[in-house]
Amino acid sequence: MFGLFKPVKIRSCNESRKYGVAAKDVKELLKKGCKLLQLPLAGAHVCLYADGTKVTEEFFPTLPDNTDLVLLCRGQTWSGVVCDIGQLLSADRHTEGLVEAAKGLLSDEQSPKRRKILTDLLLNLEDRSELESREEDEDWFKGVDVRFKTKSAYMKFNCESRIRGYMKELDEAAKTIQKTKVRAEFLKASKCLAEMLKTARYNGCYFNRTEKEPDRLCTQEGWFTCQGSFDQEVCQSLHSINPYGCRESRTIFSTWNLDHRIEKKRTVIPALLEALQNHKSTDVNLNYFYHLLFTRENLKLVHIVCHKKGAHSLLCDTKKIFTRASNTVKGKQKAGGKRRRLM
Ligand SMILES: [Zn+2]
C-alpha cells in the first residue's frame, strides 16, 4: 500500500520551512500541499526546489524519495535556489531571523567551504553601519583610541595617516641626496608640499562618509567599491566593503590599498629628485607633484587582489614637471649655451 505513495518535501516559495508529504500523484500532492500550506488549490502547481523544473504527472513517479519541491500559486514562478538568494538579499526586515538561522547552521557545520559561506553571510548580515557613535556601537570601537567618538572621525584619521605616510617617504628620500645644494632645494620642495597637504587636511575626507559627494570615496552609508587595478578602468571582481559596518570589516579594510597609478617610490619621487638636480624648487611644478603623490587624481582605492605589485611602467608627464615660465627660460638658456659652445 505505502509503495504507491511517493514521499516528498514541500514548501511554499516564500518560506524556508518544509513539510514531509506522501502522495500517489501530483493531483493528490497539490490537494494535500495546499491544505498544509494554506494556499488556494486553483492554479496551484509544483516544481523542483533545486532548479524550478515543473513536476508533471509523468515526471512525479520518477522522483527520488524526499525530493525538495516548491508549491506555487497561480502566476507564481520559481527559478530554483536563485530565488532564495534574491529573497535573502531583499529580506532586510527578516535579518534577525536570518542571523539566528545562519548561526544555527554554522554551529554544526563541518565543511570548511560551507563554514566560510555562512561566516561571510553573517558578517554581511550583522551590518551596523547606520550606527555612528561609540555609545551606539561599542564593539566597532574595540581597540580604537578613546579620543575617537565617531566612526567617521576614526576613518578620516585612518586616511590621513596613510597619506601622511607618503610624506614620510619623501623625507626619507631627502636623506639619500649627496649634494648639499640639491638637498636644500629638495627640502624646500618637500616643505612646500607639506604645506599644501596640511591645507587639504591630509585628504582625510576620502574615507569620511559625512563629507560631501566628490570629496569622499564611499557612499553615505560607508560603502567603498574597489576602483580596479592601476591598468584597468573598473574592478572586474566587483569588490566592495563597508568598514563602518562592523569591527571585522573595519579591520579587513586595512588590507585595502590606496595605490599610486604612477608609482610613488619607483617613479614620482625619483622624477622629483631628478628635476631638482639642476633646477630650483621654485622652477618645479610642485602642484603637479602634489597631485601625483597625495590626491585621488593618481590614487586608486583597491582590494588587495587588485593591488598589482609589479612595476606599473607609467611615467610622469614631462611637460608638467616644470612650471611654464621656467620651461621657456631654461629652454632659451640651453639653446644659448649650445650656440656659445658651437662658436
Ligand atoms: Zn577589485
Ligand SMILES: [Zn+2]
Ligand atoms: Zn602599488
